Amino acid sequence: MLSVEAVCKQFDGRAVLVEFDLRVEDGQFVCLLGPSGCGKTTLLKILCGLLTPDRGRITLNGSPGIRPGVDVCLVFQHYGLFPWLSVLDNVAFGLKLRGVPTADRQRRAQEFIALVGLAGFEGHYPHQISGGMQQRAGLARALVNAPEILLMDEPFAAVDALTRERLQEQLLEIWDRDRKTVIFVTHSMDEAIYLADRVVVMGGPPGAVMDDVLTGLPRPRPKGIRGSDEYLRLMGQLRRRLEEAGPGRRPEETAHDGKGS
Amino acid sequence: MAKAADPRTALPGQRSPLAMGAGILSPTALRVGSTVVLVVLWEFFGRRVNPILFSYPTAILRAGVDLTASGELPRAILTSLQNFVAGFALAAVVGVTLGLLVGRFRLLEYALRHILDAFYVTPQVALIPLVILWFGLGPPAKIFIIFLVGMFPIFYNTADGVRSLGRGLVEVAEAYGASERQQFREVTVPATLPHIMTGVRLGIGRSLTGMVVAEMFTATSGLGAITVFYANTLDTARLFVPVIVLTLLGVALLQLGLSLERRFAPWKETERAW
Ligand SMILES: Nc1ncnc2c1ncn2[C@@H]1O[C@H](COP(=O)(O)OP(=O)(O)O)[C@@H](O)[C@H]1O
Ligand SMILES: [Mg+2]
Numbered sequence: 307m308l309s310v311e312a313v314c315k316q317f318d319g320r321a322v323l324v325e326f327d328l329r330v331e332d333g334q335f336v337c338l339l340g341p342s343g344c345g346k347t348t349l350l351k352i353l354c355g356l357l358t359p360d361r362g363r364i365t366l367n368g369s370p371g372i373r374p375g376v377d378v379c380l381v382f383q384h385y386g387l388f389p390w391l392s393v394l395d396n397v398a399f400g401l402k403l404r405g406v407p408t409a410d411r412q413r414r415a416q417e418f419i420a421l422v423g424l425a426g427f428e429g430h431y432p433h434q435i436s437g438g439m440q441q442r443a444g445l446a447r448a449l450v451n452a453p454e455i456l457l458m459d460e461p462f463a464a465v466d467a468l469t470r471e472r473l474q475e476q477l478l479e480i481w482d483r484d485r486k487t488v489i490f491v492t493h494s495m496d497e498a499i500y501l502a503d504r505v506v507v508m509g510g511p512p513g514a515v516m517d518d519v520l521t522g523l524p525r526p527r528p529k530g531i532r533g534s535d536e537y538l539r540l541m542g543q544l545r546r547r548l549e550e551a552g553p554g555r556r557p558e559e560t561a562h563d564g565k566g567s
Numbered sequence: 568m569a570k571a572a573d574p575r576t577a578l579p580g581q582r583s584p585l586a587m588g589a590g591i592l593s594p595t596a597l598r599v600g601s602t603v604v605l606v607v608l609w610e611f612f613g614r615r616v617n618p619i620l621f622s623y624p625t626a627i628l629r630a631g632v633d634l635t636a637s638g639e640l641p642r643a644i645l646t647s648l649q650n651f652v653a654g655f656a657l658a659a660v661v662g663v664t665l666g667l668l669v670g671r672f673r674l675l676e677y678a679l680r681h682i683l684d685a686f687y688v689t690p691q692v693a694l695i696p697l698v699i700l701w702f703g704l705g706p707p708a709k710i711f712i713i714f715l716v717g718m719f720p721i722f723y724n725t726a727d728g729v730r731s732l733g734r735g736l737v738e739v740a741e742a743y744g745a746s747e748r749q750q751f752r753e754v755t756v757p758a759t760l761p762h763i764m765t766g767v768r769l770g771i772g773r774s775l776t777g778m779v780v781a782e783m784f785t786a787t788s789g790l791g792a793i794t795v796f797y798a799n800t801l802d803t804a805r806l807f808v809p810v811i812v813l814t815l816l817g818v819a820l821l822q823l824g825l826s827l828e829r830r831f832a833p834w835k836e837t838e839r840a841w
Binding site for chain 2: 318351373374375376379388390391397403447480
């Protein structure tokens with residue numbers, strides 16, 4: 307279990323996260339949904355060790371030592387692939403850092419390249435493949451490290467709508483193999499409902515939890531689920547919450563009927 | 568230097584050679600044609616000028632054959648190239664190392680940058696007499712000059728390249744658990760490679776000039792030295808031989824620099840805002 311307790315973070319005296327709390331069960335697929343600037347990226351960067359919180363505690367299964375690249379891996383919004391490395395070497399990057407021998411890491415990278423459907427492209431460089439393919443390489447680069455928790459920061463925001471839906475389906479298929487914990491940041495309500503077991507609506511800045519919804523939709527997602535009554539009801543609920551989630555708003559100021567997990 | 572033009576992508580305002588009528592007028596054909604015209608005109612008018620003041624292609628060719636047969640030209644080329652390779656290799660190693668260090672460590676930049684700036688704005692050829700006092704007239708003096716003038720563009724491009732790197736890709740490495748050292752080796756250095764190669768290309772040109780000036784000044788050996796010798800003996804046709812060899816050498820080295828740049832930064836043209 308991942309536990310974020312009373313985390314505070316400010317930049318140049320401006321509070322981005324204030325007393326932020328979040329608990330995530332093992333194996334849960336959580337979407338963090340919130341308007342731009344409410345502190346979602348800041349939270350993920352704190353979780354993967356890129357930023358240190360000013361105050362508060364973060365523990366994984368009770369222990370505070372979270373190892374970036376091993377316990378948690380982040381998939382970046384703009385892919386963040388290294389342009390001088392082939393797809394194969396990009397995917398093997400984390401293994402290389404940890405001194406895994408070349409043949410071994412290439413074999414493992416190859417396996418995950420195939421898993422995300424990029425077999426045949428391992429020798430390509432990022433600028434030679436499409437955005438959707440780049441992000442699949444980015445996903446493989448994270449998965450190959452077998453992290454406890456996969457962090458994804460608006461990973462599909464930069465691709466076209468059809469590609470995005472294909473990537474979402476593919477992500478769920480991959481996730482379904484071993485159901486590791488995923489924290490997926492998005493500002494799309496549709497994406498959050500389609501992917502997640504649990505949608506945490508964030509408002510701010512400063513970032514705060516406005517609502518916390520267990521969707522309870524069936525898995526694997528049936529075809530046409532996007533048109534179902536339950537789906538549309540969830541969309542309506544999230545929309546109302548998001549409309550209340552502007553800057554400076556705190557959860558106390560809004561009616562709170564969401565049920566946590 | 569401009570990239571080789573593609574006939575299908577003429578600049579706006581330029582008419583594509585294909586549009587000018589016959590498809591045989593390719594860029595290569597035009598280049599060869601203009602060169603032939605230039606050489607013929609040079610031959611024609613060059614013959615009418617006092618041979619002490621000027622020369623013409625066939626005379627230069629004859630002089631070139633003589634100088635080659637006597638071994639003088641091959642010897643000079645070899646000496647020049649040896650000095651160039653030694654001096655430029657030194658320039659590359661020192662320039663890249665200094666550039667990476669100064670680009671990365673703020674304190675080093677504060678301590679060294681203004682001193683290096685002062686060296687850079689000093690016309691370095693003005694130091695040649697001093698360098699000769701230190702090293703004598705032999706190869707070490709020339710190697711040092713080649714090193715000195717070639718080092719600066721490499722240093723500056725490397726240091727600026729490191730500093731202009733965004734946080735983005737370094738952060739990616741950090742998020743995958745890279746130590747400071749690994750961030751530097753796996754991200755900073757390869758990401759700076761295109762800038763380093765630009766510095767190398769600029770350094771090649773400056774080192775070549777530095778080499779010729781140093782050889783002319785010391786007048787002991789190398790292509791610059793035989794240029795001075797035949798100028799002093801008023802043998803203008805022979806004077807042109809090393810000059811033309813230097814031109815060809817410059818073109819070859821420039822091409823080498825450009826291909827290094829392309830080779831080590833194939834992504835550069837499509838890179839994102841990282
Ligand atoms: N390194 C930083 N320095 C200063 N301000 C920052 C920095 N990173 C983020 N911020 C600010 O913190 C707020 C939250 O940013 P972010 O976490 O990126 O939001 P989100 O990902 O939800 O769009 C924004 O107002 C942003 O301007
Ligand atoms: Mg963000």
